Amino acid sequence: MNGAAASGGLKSAFSYCVQQVRNYDYHHYLCLLELPPSMRKAAFALRAFNVETARAMDVASDPKIGLMRLLWWREAIDKIFSDKLIEHPTAQALSSIISDHKINKSWLKRSVEARINDAQREVGEIPETIEELEKYAEDTVSTILYMTLQAGGIKSTAADHAASHIGKASGLLLLLKSLPYHASRNRLFSYIPSKVAENHGLLVNQGGPPEICMDSREGMCDAVFEMSSVANAHLQKARELAATVPKEAHSVLLPAVPAQVLLDSLNRAQFDVFDPRLARGILGIPPLWYQLKLKWHSWRGKY
DSSP, X not given: OOHHHHHHHHHHHHHHXXXXXXXXXXXXXXHHTTSXXXXXXXXXXXXXXXXXXXXXHHHOSSHHHHHHHHHHHHHHHHHHHTTOOOSOHHHHHHHHHHHHHOOOHHHHHHHHHHHHHHHTSOTTOOOSSHHHHHHHHIIIIIHHHHHHHHHTTXXXXXXXXXXXXXXXXXXXXXXXXXXXXXXXXXXXXXXXXXXXXXHTTOEEOSSSSOEEOOSOHHHHHXXXXXXXXXXXXXXXXXXXXXXXXXXXXXXXXXXXXXXXXXXHHHHHTXXXXXXXXXXXXXXXXXXXXXXXXXXXXXXXXXX
16 A cells, blocks of 8 residues: 555555544543544544444344453554554554554453343442442553543543542443443343442342342432432542643543533432433533533633
């Protein structure tokens, strides 16, 4: 392939990444537009990779096909780091930013391994503690922020710590938002830990594996509140670090804003994840209001 064709192919690969993020992760798409132009390509490639792996199980008609897709991505990462060409636009964009920015392979692997482990859970198998979900959020969401910081050449322990907290908050809240979707697909609340369910009288044990009872709306709201409180504590900790986080890292940490918006929307709905208001606009608020919030934080260099 000649140089012009290669760069044309790469250009269309990055365009594909932007489109994927815009279509399937719109609240983060708007966050990425606030990044300095020099960081956007890498950020969109990383978010597109996250979209591919996060949606693998949802778009597959059969869970086995979804799992095969995730295993394909695990193999693709090894191939990329061995300089092998892969005919997939997101993989091509990733390959380009990995070679430009020396992105850490272990973070990409951690992200896809966490998705594989989640996909391999037995139907009805539920995590025991919130800590297990925090680890899942760290592995799938915080890692994207770490790699974006790395791509921007930002080396800061404080920024990494803030990214860890924001990823955990964001991951937990998005799992809560997805509860109605998972319940409609398989009638299961696979992302409410058994310890939390037990605290609120939602755990039923009828001889087989424990199940989460869907009858008590009040108990469900209380369980969601308990998990949201953990997410809120992570956001608070991330903001407490703001004074020590380098200025150039603040735009990378803007995903704290959509996490806060979702938390506020849950609060308004009294932590009822089935409230139809949560599905309106962007994370429960009008798009213009969301964009203004984001711009305001970005302009002030806050997250």
